[in-house]
Amino acid sequence: MATVAANSATVAHAAEHDHHEPQSFWRTYIFSEDHKTIAKQYLISGIIWSVIGISLSVMFRLQLGFPNMKLDFLRPILGNWINETGKLDPDFYLALVTMHGTIMVFFVLTAGLSGTFSNFLIPLQVGARDMASGFLNMLSYWFFFLASMIMLGSLFIETGPAAGGWVIYPPLSALPQAHKGSELGMTLWLISMALFIVSQLLGGINYITTVINLRTRGMSFSKLPLTIWAFFLTAVLGLISFPVLLSAALLLIFDRSFGTSFYLSEIYIKGEALPNVGGSPILFQHLFWFLGHPEVYIVLLPALGMTSEIIATNSRKPIFGYRAMIASMMGIAFLAFIVWAHHMFVTGMNPFLGSIFMFLTLIIAVPSAVKAFNYITTLWRGNIRFTPAMLFSIGLVSFFISGGLTGIILGNSALDIQLHDTYFVVAHFHLVMGAASAFGLLAGVYHWFPKMFGRMMNEKLGYVHFWLTFIGIYLVFFPMHYIGISGFPRRYYAFTSYDFTKNIFADMNSFISLAAIFTFTAQWIFVWNFVYSMFKGRKAPQNPWKSNTLEWTAPINPGHGNWPGEIPAVYRWAYDYSKPGAKDDFIPQNVPYSQTPESNLPHENELIGLEKEIEAQNLNDQFKQPH
């Protein structure tokens, strides 16, 4: 968009940025290149996907919690996947589990979280007019949309969607004769994921470029809000690891369709010995988890970054250990690449490798612990305002701790022997990665809703939503650990075949299912609040949370280019809350030290001299550069 307008009227353009010709409906709302619109597109897609993804989990929770229940009432939605006796089809049970995982991990917590907030906040918080490339950004969303449509379509085909678990381990996923879900459903899954990866890469390149190149005057890396650090590192993680998943998926496509043997060897199935020899299913697992593990942090880091910002703002305190937070995020990002094989301790991988990966995995607990302690210390002696965003952030910290701690057990290869692929694992990752990231997403929506839509969400409903969800999630996943410790394997359609699972925990499973339904129901409060507030919410003030970061200096409804006139320059870090001597309890990043002599620390007085220098820079305004 910028290029189009600029070519026609470069001079006028440079003089006034806020006077653009009105664009057609299609260019404004659908094929928009504006990062704010794209962020909202991601957000709304993410919310729709999360409703679908969680509904699927409720369906299989019904099967697990109430194995004798007649599910005929689901027939209008599921059709013949409910058999004549009113039971859920075992094949479709696996499809539900698989699609729940795929949708929640990729479409909700990767696209919905990173896609929304990286897009929305990076330009606004670093002080840029827009993303480095609005066109690629638009392309990123529409690739995601295409991937979404294909994945959604696969739910409705006759043989059902992919059903080999979200990890789609071959040979199960490679052999159409092995399972219904490995027929057309798997093909669509692979196509959809390939497009999804393209979308992530386009987005990731944009995020990285924007953070590096388009920071406003004075916004050095050491002054970046932690949100931006988190988005930046997330994008780097994604950029390095997603291509590996793409290659894994491509090789699987080759094995499925072109008779290659990358993952297949010595297979006899359905009365036939296949000719494939020399491949290795373990190779796929290595490739998959080389993305799969960083993916955990791709999902979690943005949530942690936003939480840092929200907790500091609402505690009215600087985030404790800003540099330690950056260092631990970098540590986590680095270690994320060298721990993948802890998902594979008992796959027959060389046990020596297992030892190495156990060692590396447990190291990652250290930066994680530092982050948790820093959050807690930020609350200490604060002056806390419990906005809904703050509540969700505190909830996130609690989930991050509770779920993270059990990782210490699972990362220990000797203990993993018994617990691998049991409900203990399910409980662990749902708390630390699922619930924690979802809370990050919700916290982000509550916190930045005023900036997105110019209106406030209803806070009281936010409180109710928080408490019901927080309690609900603990009720679902805390007892799930017990089931796992007792050895219940995951992805089981029923627990009736074994003596060791037959007569125990049936009531616990019902309880978990009820808690899941309860939690899901509570989410409608949010959906209603979100939609209602978008149109009817109370008008937002410019800086409702009295926050320091740059997005709150933009107009309430920022137009194209975000700031009318000059982009503000940045003089200080984002965390000058409750600074001794200052008259307010916050000093935004664009307030120079020369205006706050009463609160400056000694070394900050020395920085006053640099202000002229900062103001003289004006390299990063996209609208002012010669085109």
Next chain:
Amino acid sequence: MVYIIAILSVIFLGLAVMVISRMASVVQSASGPVDEDRIGMSNRLNAGLMVVFFVVGLIAAIWSFLHARQFFLPEAASPHGRHTDFLFWLSMSIITIAFIVTNALLFFFAWRYQYRPGHKASYYPENHKLELIWTVIPAVVMALLVFTGWRAWRDIMAEAPENAQVFELVGKQFNWIARYPGVDNNKLGAFNYKLIDSNNETGIDYTDESSFDDFVSTSELHIPVNKPILLKIRARDVLHSVFIPHLRVKMDAVPGMPTRFQFTADKTTDEMKNITGNPNFTYEIACTEVCGQGHFSMRIRLIVEDEASWQAWCKEQKPLLTSTPELASRIPANLKAKAAKYLSAPETAAPADTTTASIVKNGETVASASVR
């Protein structure tokens, strides 16, 4: 169990109802564009709920834990299993302490430092000493856990001793097939997936004479107690995973890549019936790697018995060759004589067998290469 759940539900429902009713009244009173009102009643309520949540949650957690504990880590019947159980509870104690302390601080601080009018937060951006302390403490604790865990892992995954009794477990959709090394030579014969058919489900290769006395079972695996067992694991079609919960054994079955797990079972099935107080107790083998529709029901029973009754049981079994004489056509001409005893008159070939076992030594390397 039912009682805890009922009580838990009541507590949390009550809590939920309380929140909703309090909120509902607040919602009615606050509809105007208020800014400072926001930080009042509801802030105190939320702060208070933080502590309430922690206390009630902790009580519920401890309570449910105590009631569910009877089912945790079902009685271990292997030495390595008892060792990892000890390590599990060691780690669990450490993380429980961390869990309670950090969550307590989180919720307590949230309540204690709630907004107070006219109060100002402390400007406290960093403290290097503090940060160093809480970097070093987790690092030391982790080092301890890694070291103990690594030693246990190394021992479990060590090479099986020479005298280990070998068995083979083959996973397929959707059952396990146990193959025994035989009634005479105690050696597993070679296999080849291309030889699999309905008569020969594990693809036993009858050009290897160690195969002649091998026998298979799809219903149970009998193993001797107190003797090192080497379980050789493979899969025919897709990934499976051998899981023996009471023995703390888990290892994937991978097509094209045989895996193994060595362990010792030190309690017989009968002993376990006494220990668990369950007269119907039986060891079970399950699948823990999703393998398709029947993944949840790939059960095979495991029977642990003393050496003598195990030997006796083995002697009673018929080699696959005996029960399926059609397979004789696959035996090469030069070995037909050696296989004869399994085909027609078993007793006549008995003396010949001992000589075969020693003569074959050379030829056997070829066969075992394909087994491993």
